Amino acid sequence: MNEEIEILPELEESEDFSNLGLSEEVLRAVLEKGYEKPSPVQAQAIPLVLKGRDIIAASQTGTGKTAAFALPILTLLKQNGPLRCLILEPTRELAQQVEKAFHVYGKYTDLKTTLLHGGVGYGKQCDDLKQGVDIVVATPGRLLDHLGRRTLSLEQVNFLVLDEADRMLDMGFMPDVRRIIGQCAKKRRRSMLFSATLVPEIESVAAWVLHNPFRIAIGGGTATAETVTHAIYPVDERQKFDLLVAILKEIDYRSVIIFCRTKNGADIIARWLENTDHKTAILHSDRSQKERDKAMEGFKSGKVEILVATDIVSRGIDIMEVSHVINYDIPQHREDYVHRIGRTGRMNNEGDAVTLFTASDQDFLKNIEKFIGQKIERIKLDDFDYKWTPILEEVKPQPKRRNRGFSGAISMNLGRKRR
Ligand code: ADP
Numbered sequence: 001m002n003e004e005i006e007i008l009p010e011l012e013e014s015e016d017f018s019n020l021g022l023s024e025e026v027l028r029a030v031l032e033k034g035y036e037k038p039s040p041v042q043a044q045a046i047p048l049v050l051k052g053r054d055i056i057a058a059s060q061t062g063t064g065k066t067a068a069f070a071l072p073i074l075t076l077l078k079q080n081g082p083l084r085c086l087i088l089e090p091t092r093e094l095a096q097q098v099e100k101a102f103h104v105y106g107k108y109t110d111l112k113t114t115l116l117h118g119g120v121g122y123g124k125q126c127d128d129l130k131q132g133v134d135i136v137v138a139t140p141g142r143l144l145d146h147l148g149r150r151t152l153s154l155e156q157v158n159f160l161v162l163d164e165a166d167r168m169l170d171m172g173f174m175p176d177v178r179r180i181i182g183q184c185a186k187k188r189r190r191s192m193l194f195s196a197t198l199v200p201e202i203e204s205v206a207a208w209v210l211h212n213p214f215r216i217a218i219g220g221g222t223a224t225a226e227t228v229t230h231a232i233y234p235v236d237e238r239q240k241f242d243l244l245v246a247i248l249k250e251i252d253y254r255s256v257i258i259f260c261r262t263k264n265g266a267d268i269i270a271r272w273l274e275n276t277d278h279k280t281a282i283l284h285s286d287r288s289q290k291e292r293d294k295a296m297e298g299f300k301s302g303k304v305e306i307l308v309a310t311d312i313v314s315r316g317i318d319i320m321e322v323s324h325v326i327n328y329d330i331p332q333h334r335e336d337y338v339h340r341i342g343r344t345g346r347m348n349n350e351g352d353a354v355t356l357f358t359a360s361d362q363d364f365l366k367n368i369e370k371f372i373g374q375k376i377e378r379i380k381l382d383d384f385d386y387k388w389t390p391i392l393e394e395v396k397p398q399p400k401r402r403n404r405g406f407s408g409a410i411s412m413n414l415g416r417k418r419r
């Protein structure tokens with residue numbers, strides 16, 4: 001890889017979709033979708049991809065990375081042909097989401113996109129492949145199965161996208177990804193890597209996959225959205241669930257994701273919530289594909305207001321209207337805090353991030369606060385009957401920081417109505 005690093009100048013505010021070089025068909029679909037202005041990662045990536053550059057792009061979650069690659073790729077593919085574009089995604093839900101986006105942005109083209117992921121039969125996938133597709137959105141495992149069965153060939157792939165690369169790395173997919181890339185065309189291949197954060201392991205994958213890439217880094221890679229308000233609720237382990245119920249009662253939520261550390265924990269919390277008359281959906285990797293789809297559908301459509309999940313949902317899943325993220329269990333990896341919280345406050349919507357905190361979580365919290373460069377306010381719920389005194393610390397005045405992705409003041413305004 002050429003190590004040249006280029007940083008683009010800040011773009012003018014007036015930049016709009018129509019002068020980025022997208023095809024008329026794609027532009028029409030974008031405008032119809034209601035996007036007014038490209039997000040920063042889109043404004044930077046789209047012209048570069050159209051020029052044929054490889055790119056590595058880091059931009060916080062919820063900033064529109066999907067369209068940043070989908071729009072120029074759809075523009076360049078133009079017409080129906082052999083399989084020329086492969087997008088790799090770490091989870092089934094993400095793959096579904098990105099495939100859907102390709103359908104939306106490509107609705108005025110005759111390009112065909114199909115979805116390949118595990119947990120479902122091969123029938124439809126093989127039929128689609130046989131009929132011919134231009135774009136495949138896949139999870140690595142199922143794609144390798146298809147390659148083994150020779151139901152598809154990657155020899156003519158000239159656009160390769162590694163999406164949500166940090167998650168792919170965390171989930172241990174990199175060896176699979178390398179095997180897949182080994183089967184893609186080398187000549188004329190343009191490759192792109194998108195990630196919320198850039199860690200050294202990703203840089204090394206990038207060095208292997210990308211050719212002379214242009215580097216786009218927006219917001220430093222660890223920032224959480226400025227529109228999210230954070231709060232810690234200290235509580236004794238034995239009253240955790242009661243406090244959760246009290247918090248749910250207190251807040252004006254429309255749609256909330258509750259993160260648990262384990263699958264079993266998520267099942268238990270969901271069951272208890274159901275017993276307290278809260279309708280919930282559950283999402284984790286031990287649920288069948290049908291159950292996972294149903295949970296996402298119910299939650300996205302607003303039929304179910306509470307989704308209880310493990311970290312499988314913490315990366316990349318885009319649900320526009322999530323008003324609250326509640327960490328029932330504090331994340332053990334500090335990056336997961338940023339990713340979980342990234343499920344709310346997307347595209348400048350407001351969001352609240354609530355974390356329950358027990359005495360044994362001290363080190364995790366310290367680590368998270370160090371990572372995000374901010375101390376999070378500790379809150380005691382007024383009307384809750386604390387049987388054990390919660391560990392509340394003095395909140396120091398917040399120093400003003402630039403570019404940390406947080407506004408200086410973190411006031412908790414749980415009851416507010418949002419857009
Ligand atoms: P990321 O991959 O960076 O996490 P996504 O591609 O999932 O983000 O996009 C997040 C949300 O933003 C999606 O709902 C998408 O429809 C919306 N979005 C993308 N680009 C724009 C834009 N230019 N204007 C308004 N909304 C947008």
Ligand code: MG
Pocket residue numbers: 065066163164316
């Ligand atoms: Mg994404």
